[in-house]
Amino acid sequence: MAPDPLPDLFRDLLDAKVASAKPVAPVPAQSDLNDEERAALDSFAAGWIGTGDAASAQRRRWEAYIEHGAHALRRHEIAFAKRSKTDAAALVTRTRLGFTSGWSYGTGTEGAADGGALVPMCDAVGWYVWRTRDSALRDGLHHLWLATRDRAPAIARAVQAHCELVDRIDVTIPPPEEARRRLIARADLDAAAARALQSGAPDVPEDGEPSEDRKAFEWSSGLTDVDGPPADKPTPVGKRRESRRQREAEAAENARRNRELPPLDPGVVMREPELADQVEVKEALYDVVPRGVPHFQKATLAVHRSPGKIIADVRLFDDEIGRVEITGPKGGRGYRWHHSGVAGTAFNWNEGARCWERIPDPSELA
Numbered sequence: 001m002a003p004d005p006l007p008d009l010f011r012d013l014l015d016a017k018v019a020s021a022k023p024v025a026p027v028p029a030q031s032d033l034n035d036e037e038r039a040a041l042d043s044f045a046a047g048w049i050g051t052g053d054a055a056s057a058q059r060r061r062w063e064a065y066i067e068h069g070a071h072a073l074r075r076h077e078i079a080f081a082k083r084s085k086t087d088a089a090a091l092v093t094r095t096r097l098g099f100t101s102g103w104s105y106g107t108g109t110e111g112a113a114d115g116g117a118l119v120p121m122c123d124a125v126g127w128y129v130w131r132t133r134d135s136a137l138r139d140g141l142h143h144l145w146l147a148t149r150d151r152a153p154a155i156a157r158a159v160q161a162h163c164e165l166v167d168r169i170d171v172t173i174p175p176p177e178e179a180r181r182r183l184i185a186r187a188d189l190d191a192a193a194a195r196a197l198q199s200g201a202p203d204v205p206e207d208g209e210p211s212e213d214r215k216a217f218e219w220s221s222g223l224t225d226v227d228g229p230p231a232d233k234p235t236p237v238g239k240r241r242e243s244r245r246q247r248e249a250e251a252a253e254n255a256r257r258n259r260e261l262p263p264l265d266p267g268v269v270m271r272e273p274e275l276a277d278q279v280e281v282k283e284a285l286y287d288v289v290p291r292g293v294p295h296f297q298k299a300t301l302a303v304h305r306s307p308g309k310i311i312a313d314v315r316l317f318d319d320e321i322g323r324v325e326i327t328g329p330k331g332g333r334g335y336r337w338h339h340s341g342v343a344g345t346a347f348n349w350n351e352g353a354r355c356w357e358r359i360p361d362p363s364e365l366a
Contacts, residue, residue, distance in 0.1 A: 092117025
């Protein structure tokens with residue numbers, strides 16, 4: 001029995017949906033893959049979908065290929081208050097095929113992580129890597145923001161603010177498609193696996209002790225201490241020693257600031273900066289940095305707030321400690337350096353050398 005014809009209303013909606021549907025993006029050409037890379041990706045496909053000894057051997061062949069020379073290139077940390085249990089980072093790994101990206105975050109009670117290791121990323125089209133480190137970093141930060149946007153909104157806001165002010169990256173926008181290096185399409189996975197299995201058993205070591213390449217990668221990732229003895233579980237004594245060393249380092253830093261910086265006015269008390277303080281000081285000082293020039297400030301160490309004014313102790317480009325007073329609203333700020341980091345000097349950007357440098361303070365030469 002033939003189905004009843006669609007009512008005109010639903011027919012119109014169906015026609016409109018078909019007319020507005022976006023065409024499926026074609027799989028990009030893989031012409032930039034050489035024969036060795038194609039063979040390794042065939043082994044990846046066989047290990048991904050296959051079972052049994054033959055597939056296991058192909059998986060080990062793929063791992064031996066991708067582990068060689070792999071290096072955890074960057075762990076991009078997001079700034080939080082010093083004593084906060086919250087952490088978030090984007091992860092970038094360099095491999096022989098390109099760059100992979102990942103992310104992680106934790107709050108002390110929960111956390112999550114994904115990617116950033118030796119497995120290529122995948123989407124509806126297939127598997128790919130990033131062509132540049134910058135694209136991989138942007139992708140890691142974008143997915144970190146996506147992962148925390150609903151589950152941990154405070155972290156998502158901190159990621160977005162940090163990246164806009166410090167890195168000039170809009171984490172809400174993913175890298176463009178052309179930044180991907182396409183490796184293998186989902187539609188080609190079965191054929192690639194068949195080629196690998198038909199090529200015979202590869203000459204690869206049996207499962208067991210990790211290869212030297214694997215150990216080197218895990219060392220660069222901070223996953224293991226391969227050059228030293230097995231890491232024992234921290235003891236209470238070890239924890240107390242670590243805590244004492246941290247307190248001693250903070251005391252030494254405070255003593256250095258008190259020794260090198262000018263005395264404070266009565267009633268002015270410096271305190272440890274919160275995340276909002278760090279962001280505001282960073283943004284305020286960035287206003288005087290020319291576009292395309294890296295920031296001269298590394299960190300905000302302490303702040304004092306009063307109506308319409310912030311006094312901040314900051315670590316500068318050469319690790320010296322300066323003190324700056326920032327007044328007024330955004331767009332009309334004023335700046336006064338109580339101490340530039342080195343007595344008798346100022347600093348400016350050397351475009352030829354592409355670096356910040358110390359110069360004699362013009363006000364003291366007059």
